[in-house]
Amino acid sequence: MNVSCEYCQIEEGYGDLIWETTYWLIFLAPSQRYLGTCVVAQKKGCKDLSGLKKEEWTEFGLIVKRLEKTLKTIFNPTLFNWSCFKNATFRQKNPKPEVHWHFIPRYKEEVVFGGLKFKDPDFGYIPQPITQRIPPQVQKNLKKKIETHLMNKYPKTSK
Numbered sequence: 001m002n003v004s005c006e007y008c009q010i011e012e013g014y015g016d017l018i019w020e021t022t023y024w025l026i027f028l029a030p031s032q033r034y035l036g037t038c039v040v041a042q043k044k045g046c047k048d049l050s051g052l053k054k055e056e057w058t059e060f061g062l063i064v065k066r067l068e069k070t071l072k073t074i075f076n077p078t079l080f081n082w083s084c085f086k087n088a089t090f091r092q093k094n095p096k097p098e099v100h101w102h103f104i105p106r107y108k109e110e111v112v113f114g115g116l117k118f119k120d121p122d123f124g125y126i127p128q129p130i131t132q133r134i135p136p137q138v139q140k141n142l143k144k145k146i147e148t149h150l151m152n153k154y155p156k157t158s159k
């Protein structure tokens, strides 16, 4: 993991690992400006989406369904943003792009979790790369909540 990405706060990696599949790693992002934001990273560090194999796309499709269903159940977001940017790394002399998806739930209504109010300050617009950390214990509980929900229905399929 040697990329820069303003959405991922990459200096500390993609975040806390929630789920590992054969081809992908799913992390809870360090920044929670949008409650439940995750990163879905391709394990081998593929540079471009066009380099993904058929089975990687198939598995990614399953992850999309499961993550969206899980978040819908626990926080009921209005919609989901999925983005693959890779921009920040190209500001460097030797860019090292790495395929990873930003999974960003978006909310019309405020959600309360861990005693904190989460508003989507940019609802209806593209998500802003503004870091918003939450207390470590809340982050931990959030990870656990998403993880528990994912794993109850879908046991780990790591290699």
Ligand SMILES: [Zn+2]
Pocket (backbone or CB within 6 Å): 005, 006, 007, 008, 100, 102
């Ligand atoms: Zn990123």
